[in-house]
Amino acid sequence: MADASPQIRLPGRNALSGRPAITHANQDGGKPGLVIEELVHLGKLNIRGAADILPGITAQTGCQSLPENNRFVTIGERHLAWLGPDEYLLLCEAGREDEIQTRLRQDFEGIHAAVTNVTDGLCALGIRGGSVRKVLAKGCALDLHEEVFAAGQCAQSLLSHAGITLLATGETRFVLVCRTSFAPYVVDWLVDAALEYGVSYRT
Amino acid sequence: MGFFSKTPAPQIVRLATGGRVNRTKPLTFTFDGKTCQGFAGDTLASALLANNIHLVGRSFKYHRPRGIMAAGAEEPNALVRVGRGNLAEPNLRASQVELYDGLYAESQNRFPSLKADVGAVNSLMSRFFPAGFYYKTFMWPASMWMTYEHVIRRAAGLGRVADDHDDPDRYEKTNAHCDILIAGGGAAGLMAALAAARSGARVILADEQNEFGGWMLAEGDVTIEGGSPADWVAGIIAELAAMPDVTLLPRTTVFGYMDHNYLTLTERVTDHLAVRPSHLPRQRMWKVRARQVVLAQGAHERPLVFSGNDLPGVMLSGAVRTFINRYGVVPGNRCVVFTNNDDGYRTALSLQQGGAEAVIVDLRHEVRSALIKMAKEAGICIMTGHAVTIASGTQRIARVEISPVNEDATRVLDDPVHMDCDLLAMSGGLSPAVHLHSQARGKLAWDEELLCFKPKSVHEACFNAGACNGVFGLAKAMADGLKAGAAAVRACGLDAGDHLPPVVTAPPQNWRPMPAWKIPNGQPEGEGPKAFVDFQNDVTASDVKLAVREGYQSVEHVKRYTTLGMATDQGKTSNINGLAILADALGDEIPNVGTTTFRMPYTPANFGAIAGRDIGNLFDPTRLTRMDDWHRAHGATFEHVGQWMRAWYYPQTGESMQEAVNREVLAARTTAGLLDASTLxxxxxxxxxxxxxxxxxxxxxxxxxxxxxxxxxxxxxxxxxxxxxxxxxxxxxxxxxxxxxxxxxxxxxxxxxxxxxxxxxxxxxxxxxVTEEWSVATLSGPNASKILKAAGIDISLDPADFPFMSMQDAHIAGLPVRIFRISFTGELSFEINIRARHGLALWQLLMNAGRDHGITPYGTEAMHVLRAEKGFIIVGQETDGSVTPHDLGMDWIVSKTKPDFIGKRALARASMSDDNRKQLVGLVTRDRKRVIPEGAHAVLEPNQPMPMEMLGQVTSSYYSPNVGGSIAMAMLKGGRSLKGGTVYLPMLDGDMIEADVVDPIFFDPNGDRING
Amino acid sequence: MLLINCPHCGPREESEFSCGGEAHIARPLAENTLTDAAFADYLFLRDNPKGLFLERWRHAAGCRRWFNMARDTVTHEIIEIYPMGSLPKTKAGKVAHAASWRRETAAEAAAKPAKAKAPRAKKENG
Known part of the structure; x- marks a missing residue:
């Protein structure tokens, strides 16, 4: 165990620290149908507010408009996802969340809005692969057809017994956000569900 | 033919050519210890018949010998147990078990063997097993029912479940969405699928068999587009399979139809494989949400209800044709075809083409149909106006009695002729398989001509097509399927296009059966061999009539009294015959009697598939804090708090739980304790x-x-x-x-x-x-400040600078923390919150910094003791949803001046100020070492007779090392007025614990320790 | 299993929702004196009709927002989904709302600020 020294600095431990990589081969010989990676320390801010938060959002994230229902907008490495009326989730570069939170709060001065840092409370996984939609469908009742849940679409739903926020970043790519304490379960579940397609969980 | 013969018997009744079996792929299987051979493409039923095995089971109630009656899902008799050990599965219909190499099957309901079953004595005793027998005999005295039921279930029951409770097979579930789900891939279903798929709709086509095509694969006398039905089906399937938005699900039963077009399907993924790949599920349950549904499940042929109709070798007419034309098996040599409609003629022709002799016994007196002409031209003997009145044989049909009957087949007109035979094919007309339609609350109408219930109106967004819609015959069913498919397409807002059904040739068949529900046998009612209505539940025509004589009139009551149409079979072959006989007994019309409700599942669904992967560690998420690794590495014992695992206590080598908790509790008050409070x-x-x-x-x-x-x-x-x-x-x-x-x-x-x-x-x-955004370590005890200083805190901890009930942001060893000076122990206490990623580091820092200051990690048990010493409640432990602040003695926290808060008005209700409500008190036992079990009830007077008058219950109880004795909290009626008095706690073993009622605060009553 | 059209997220499976029971139960303000019996109408009594029922639902696993639903408890048909704080707009929904015995209760009347006290009730917080 570490000493009580003042040397401890970022990054700290991520949601799935200490979890070994797992691979199940694709029995058909091809690439694994699912690849899972934690997006370590991806910044996450829960943002609440009505349309009057847009100037602040634009100034701090570059988003020119708030995402419509069930959609997210992408600016560079950042995604701003609609979660509900007056509620958004900003995913940003690791380590930038404090700074963005501070600035947004300044910009929101005088209007009814809230910014809450949920970077550590939530875990983001990058999941991709030719079978990613089939794997998700085993535990998620959303219509995941690539033309229905197309890139740019997001939703909060359930994956088996875990609440998730799902962002389709491509035809075969998603960002899956869940509560940090559910992340081991979600990874276990995904690895198990992808058995027939081959799966690789990478650390 | 001894048991465990190693040489497969020859397939003695297999045709040399024809059918869908692959004769170059012989498969070996075992039935009741006998090694047999079949071919790829066989079902267990067709392979058994190929080996001339007809006796395959004993019936449910009477243990009568039973054989294979049907070729599909409607099979009521041939229920077998497939597989060995904990892979075994009972009650599978042999007609739906695909053959694979090494398949191991056993018959059911027999002891010691199928041919010499001792339970068959039930059959001889059957006069004593009439309808409602169990209800009549075993319900008195009521207290004995449990005993009776146990014996009855063992004696009766269907098959035996797997030997072990662990099912090693893998099952999965999946969700799916589509525009159009089509249940059934026969003539109508395929046409509907074609119409749907060509419109660009997202389509799921499910069929319970290994191949699409349904009855088309069973007919040798039809052509489609000038070729064989199988060739046409192959072409259609190839077209559908090439479309990305079409999901073809063979071996998949749509078994449930629920609200808003939500349907459940079971796909048998690897059941048919001799070697099942471990990465694939054995079965997969599909949960489909469809915008539109097309039901095209076909129809079930009805048996005729005559004496001896349950003998092995008595089969449905269409099933015989299926075995001949699809599987190349002619299940008899001398065959009687007993029919009330044209269908028997096609079967007779098929039999004759397969090399068997056939005689047609037709209940109808006047028959005008092109098929009759064809049969006559083929030289088949036809006896119109006749009935098979009695079939007999021991373990297979051996002979029949045939008598002339009157025009409506209610009376025998003359003495019978006897005829030897080894097969009887019966046809009582078709019943549309309206099971899913009915599950989805669709209405039914009685068709006077076809003598069946068929869909009248739907409740969900669905269309019926083909035989299940009461549209019989290949060409008509195809046109109906196309129409339903197009209608579903339009209902989805898509362009249905303009498709034509294929050109079909088929024998001209009149689909109207003659109404003849109970075939007379020339003897008084109830005499002579039994005539079965429901083969699976062993319900006879006499049972139905008896129920009516005993006063049952409602079809739902008769169903439950006689068990007609119940259980796994859901009345597939029995429903209409039963209703008709019931209507006759009631002197009413069939549509007036109505029909019972078909329940899901259509055919039994495996619990494994319903559970899917919700087993083991995937059954429920387990949530761990960020400090969990440390707790584990240091030997913590854990307890479940909701989904969380919390450190309960940290036993050191040789310590008991009590010793460990005592040590932790003492440390928190003498030096310092550290608690992982992250889950708050x-x-x-x-x-x-x-x-x-x-x-x-x-x-x-x-x-x-x-x-x-x-x-x-x-x-x-x-x-x-x-x-x-x-x-x-x-x-x-x-x-x-x-x-x-x-x-x-x-x-x-x-x-x-x-x-x-x-x-x-x-x-x-x-x-x-933000529960998980923060990890929380609670440092509590006189040395708390010293430890924080040693850890490198950058703020003053002096109570003057950082008073009780306040919060400060600070750094510990450079890490930003948010510290709350609050206390659940009564000691100087800091709840240190840190970004969760640093939770473990914080814990390690504090443990290291506290090494010289007696820091002791404590778990939830010590936390409970510490707070109880101070009289702090835990919601959910002291309270149970019926406790007010006043009951807890916490009036101090209830504002008298606020105009409103949640619960304010309710607290003012008269009953809330009743002095006799349960109130929180403390208990100290006279025997200070004695800890009262939590949940114990208290009484005022120990010597009162039972039942004693209970005062209330102990909510928390511990040994307190700081107090030096047992402490407890309790909710007692009028508790506060009992202070200073004594209560008694009777124990299960007759012992009585004596305790004094005190204030629920046992330690540091003035709160002097809060500043260290 | 119902398919519920969340007003914000669109059609989703029933498993994502939780049902909050009868809708349009006005909460009496504590400032209004109400007998215990009249208060019990609000606190304890709930309808359970066969047929159309106005009820509250929450998209628990989605946007977490509450909404109202007019649902037939026999056919499970969802007649109407409408926002919190508003009344049904369909004819059947309006009839069901008006027909409720609750409309006539003292508890419902007491959900509005007492006229005499209205001006001062607002600021007197403790």
């Missing part, structure tokens, strides 16, 4: 009305709380009962940080959201869960 619920509350919102949520006042200050709050439901508690801190003018109990976290956030959204939408406040 935390809610970030922001907005200009945040204080007002809290003011309405909590019982006490919140408007004047200073920034940086903490306050304890109690939340009530609107009925005035305590629901949660916790400390909330004002971080800014419009910003609060609320904590909740671990178990209450999600519920409290939901509760706050509900009030904000539904009752006070005008209040400007936003709520966000």
């Amino acid at each position: 619920g935390k809610i970030d509350i922001q907005g200009p009305d945040a204080a007002e919102f809290l003011n309405r949520i909590y019982t006490n006042g919140w408007l004047k709380l200073g920034i940086g200050k903490c306050r304890y709050g109690l939340m009530l439901k609107d009925d005035g009962m305590v629901m949660d508690d916790g400390v909330t801190t004002r971080l800014g003018e419009n910003h609060f940080h609320m904590t909740t109990t671990t178990g209450g976290a999600a519920g409290v956030l939901d509760w706050l959201e509900e009030w904000q959204q539904t009752e006070w939408p005008d209040l400007k406040v936003y709520l966000t869960s």
Whole structure:
């Protein structure tokens, strides 16, 4: 165990620290149908507010408009996802969340809005692969057809017994956000569900 | 033919050519110890018949010998147990088990063997087993029912489940969405699928068989587009398979149809494989949400109800044709075809083409049909106006009696002729398979001509097509399927296009059967061999009539009294015959009698598939804190708190739980204790009305709380009962940080959201869960400040600078932390919150810094003892949803001046101030070493007779090393008035614990220790 | 299993929702004196009709927002989904709302600020 020294600095431990990589081969010989990676320390801010938060959002994230229902907008490495009326989730570069939170709060001065840092409370996984939609469908009742849940679409739903926020970043790519304490379960579940397609969980 | 023969018997009745079996792929299988051979493409039923095995089971109630009656899902008799050990599965219909190499099957309901079953004595005793027998005989005395039932279930029952409780097979579930789901891939289903798929719709086509095509594969006398049906089907399937939005699911049964077009399917993924790949599920349950549904499940042929109709070798007419034309098996040499419609003629022709002799016994007196002409030209003997009155044989049909009957087949007109035979094919007309339609609350109408119930109107967004819609015959069914498919397409808002059905040639068949429900046998009612209506449940025509004589009139009552149409079979072959006989007995018309409700599943669904992967560690998520690794590495014992695993106590080598907890509890009051409190619920509350919102949520006042200050709050439901508690801190003018109990976290956030959204939408406040954003280490005890200093805290911890019930942001060893000076132990205590990623580092830092100051990690058990010593309640332990603040002696926290808060009005109800309500008190046992079991009930007078008058129950009870004796909290009626008195706690073993009633605070009553 | 058209997220499976029971139960303000019996109408009594029922639902696993639903408890048909704080707009929904015995209760009348006290009730917080 570490000493009580003042040397401890970022990054700290991520949601799935200490979890070994797992691979199940694709029995058909091809690439694994699912690849899972934690997006370590991806910044996450829960943002609440009505349309009057847009100037602040634009100034701090570059988003020119708030995402419509069930959609997210992408600016560079950042995604701003609609979660509900007056509620958004900003995913940003690791380590930038404090700074963005501070600035947004300044910009929101005088209007009814809230910014809450949920970077550590939530875990983001990058999941991709030719079978990613089939794997998700085993535990998620959303219509995941690539033309229905197309890139740019997001939703909060359930994956088996875990609440998730799902962002389709491509035809075969998603960002899956869940509560940090559910992340081991979600990874276990995904690895198990992808058995027939081959799966690789990478650390 | 001895048991365990190693040489497969020859397939003695297999045709040399024809059918869908692959004669170059012989497969070996075992049935009741006998090694047999079949071919790829066989079902277990067709392979057994190929080996001339007809006797395959014993019946449910009478243990009568039973054979294979059908070729599909409607098989009521041939239920077998397939597989060995814990892979075994009972009650599978042999007609639906695909053959694979090495298949191992056993017959059921027989002892010691199928041919010499001792239970068959039930059959001889059958006069004593009439309808409702169990109800009549075993219901008295009621207390004995459990004993009777146990014996009956063993004697009767269907098959035996697997030998072991662990099912090693893998099962999965999946969700699916589509525009159009088509249940059934026969003539109508395929045409519907084609119409749907060509429109660009997302289509799921499911069929329970291994190949699509349904009855088309069973007919040798039809052509489609000039070729064989199988060739045409192959072409259609190839077209469908090439479309990306079409999902073809063979071996998949649509077994349930629920609200809003939600259907459940079981796909048998590897059941048919000799070697099942471990990465694939054995079965997969599909949960499909469809915009439109086309039901094309076909129809079931009805048996004729005549004496001896359950003998092995008595089969449905269409099934015989299926075995001949699809599987190349002619199941008899001398065959009687007994029919009330044209279908028997096609079967007779097929039999003759297969090399067997056939005689047609037709109940109808006058028959005009091209098929009759064809049969006559083929030289088949036809006896019109005749009936098979009695079939006999021991373990297979051996002979029949055939008599002339009157025009409506209710009376025998003359003595019978006897005829030897080894097969009887019967046809009583078709019953549309309306099971799914009925599950989905579709209405039925009686068709006077076809003598069947067929769909009248639908409740869900669905269309019926083909035989299940009462549209019989290949060409008509195809046209109907196309029509239904196109209608479904249009209902989805798509262009249905203009498709034509294929050109079909088929024998001209009149589909109207003659009504003849109970075939007379020339003897008085109830005499002579049994005539079965429901083969699976062993219900005879006499049973139905008996039920009516005993006063049952409603079809639903008769169903339950006789068991007709119940259980796994769901009346597939028996429903209409039973209804007709019931109607006749009641002197009413069939449509007036109505029909029973078909329940799901259509055919039995495996529990494994319903459970899917919700087993083992995937059954329920287990949530761990960020400090969990340390607890594990240091030998902690854990307890479940909701989904969380919390460190319970940390036993050192050789320590008992009590010893470990004592050590932890003492350390927290003499040196320092460290608790992982990360699981506490935390809610970030922001907005200009945040204080007002809290003011309405909590019982006490919140408007004047200073920034940086903490306050304890109690939340009530609107009925005035305590629901949660916790400390909330004002971080800014419009910003609060609320904590909740671990178990209450999600519920409290939901509760706050509900009030904000539904009752006070005008209040400007936003709520966000931050439970997992923060890891929390609670450092408690006289040395707490010293340890924080050693750890490198950068703020003054002097109570003057950092008073009790306040919050400060600080750094420990450079790490930003938020520290709340609050206490659940009564000691000087700091709840140190840190970004969760640093939770483990914080814990390690504190443990290292505290090494020289006696720091001791403590778990939830010590936490409970410490708070009980101080008399602090735990919501959910002292409270149970029926406890008010007043009951807890916490009036001090209930504002008298606020105009409203949740629960205020309810607390003012007259009954709330009843002095006899249960109130919180402390108990100390006379025997100070004796710890009262939690949940024990207290009485005032120990010598009263039972049942004793209970005062209430002990809610918390521990040994307190700081007090030096046992302490307990209890909720007792009029508890506060009992203080100074004594109560008694009777134990199960007759012992009686004596305890004094005291204030529920046992240690440091003046709170002197809070500043260290 | 119902398919519920969340007003914000669109059609989702019933498993994502939680049902909050009868809708349009006005909460009496504590400032209004109400007998215990009249208060019990609000606190304890709930309808459970066969047929059309106006009820509250929450998209628990989605946007977490509450809404109202007019649902037939026999056919499970969802007639109407409408926002919190508003009344049904369909004819059947309006009839069901008006027909409720609750409309006539003292508890419902007491959900509005007492006229005499209205001006001072607002600021007197403790």
